[in-house]
Amino acid sequence: MKIECPGCKLTGNIDDATVPATGLAMTCPRCKMQFTAERPVLQAGAALAMMDNCPSCRYATFSEEKFAVCPKCGLVVADYQKKLLAARQAEASRQNAPPPRRVQEEAPPVRITEEQKRRDEESRKKFGLDKVPGAVEVAEPVTELPRVETPLPVFIVGWGTVIVAILLTVYGGSGIYEYLVKVKEAKAAIAALEETDSTTVLFFQFLLFPVLSILYALAMLVFAVQFMSMKRWFAQAMQRGAWAGVVLIALMKGTDMLFWCRRASADASFSYYATGLFGDILMAALWIAPFLALAEFFKSSLYEEIDNLFT
Known part of the structure; x- marks a missing residue:
């Protein structure tokens, strides 16, 4: 002790x-x-x-x-x-006691934007994650939109424009063929040492307006088809195209008159000039008439009655 x-x-x-x-x-x-x-x-x-x-x-x-x-x-x-x-x-x-809980600092919730929600929804639909497992899908009836029938004035104007565009394309093709013939004749004349028109004159006289006519006719053909589908934008394009056709025909026939006078000899008679000018004026009137009628249609009350049907 x-x-x-x-x-x-x-x-x-x-x-x-x-x-x-x-x-x-x-x-x-x-x-x-x-x-x-x-x-x-x-x-x-x-x-x-x-x-x-x-x-x-x-x-x-x-x-x-x-x-x-x-x-x-x-x-x-x-x-x-x-x-x-x-x-x-x-x-x-201490050994039997539960482990101490770790208190983690909670992060602020992430805000999901509308764009992210839209992308997530598209992804779920793409991979079929939006479907309930085992659920039977019932096809929902598709409600068809009421079909708007093409009014008779639109039908007539549209097909009339298509016909004129086809005729104008044929007319332009004949002009290109005539140009090729004239170029061949010019080469033969040059080979024979004869005087002939230059390539530039032949281009402006026989090729320029036929090519423009074909391009214009193809554009009006597309406008007419869409116009009959009741597309408002193409209706406006056809209205502008009608006046463009008047200007194109006027320039084309005016150029033909100038070259007709240029080909005349110094002692050509009055009947020569009258025959050529009268023929070109008559052809210009025949070609311009459909386009003037088309332009007047868009100003008429008939078009105003169906204007609200275009989309």
Whole structure:
């Protein structure tokens, strides 16, 4: 057991087995003070707690003798066992306790734009993710839009324009053929050292307007087909094309009159000029009449009545 001098506080250890119940008279080797070393009074529970090997200072009795208080360091075995039991219980409770929850800082919710929603919806529809598994799809009836029948005036004007465009294409083709014949004749005249018109004159006289006529006729052909499909934009294009046709025919026949006069000899009679000019004026009137009629149609009340049917 551990003893302590009450005077100089010198400590030491003695075997508690040598201490009688009435105490043991001791003399301090330092201060020579006499005092009585009494055997420590242990509680009932502590008295049962005994060991032969001190876990603190490694003191051992090396016999069957046991001690409740270490004679070397004064360790109380009962207190040591209580601390050891408390430590074991704390360790067991710590192992059995659920792991601490990690509190993560919640990120602010991501705002989805309308464009992203639209793309996600398209992706789900593309890969069939919008369909419920096992569900039976029922085909929804398709409601057809009411079909607008082509009014009779539109039908007549459209097909009339198609016919005129075809005739104008044929007329332009005959002009190109005539140009090729004239070029061949000019080459033969040059080979025979005869005077003839230049290539530029032949181009303006026989090729320029036939080519323009064919291009114009093809454009009007497309406009007429779409016009009969009740397309508003092509109706406006046909209205402008009608006046463009009047200008094209006027320029074409005016050029023919100039070249007719240019080909006349110095002593040409009045009947020569009259015949050529009258023929060109008559042809111009015949070609211009359909386009003037088309332009007047778009100004008439008949067109105003069906204007709201165009889309």
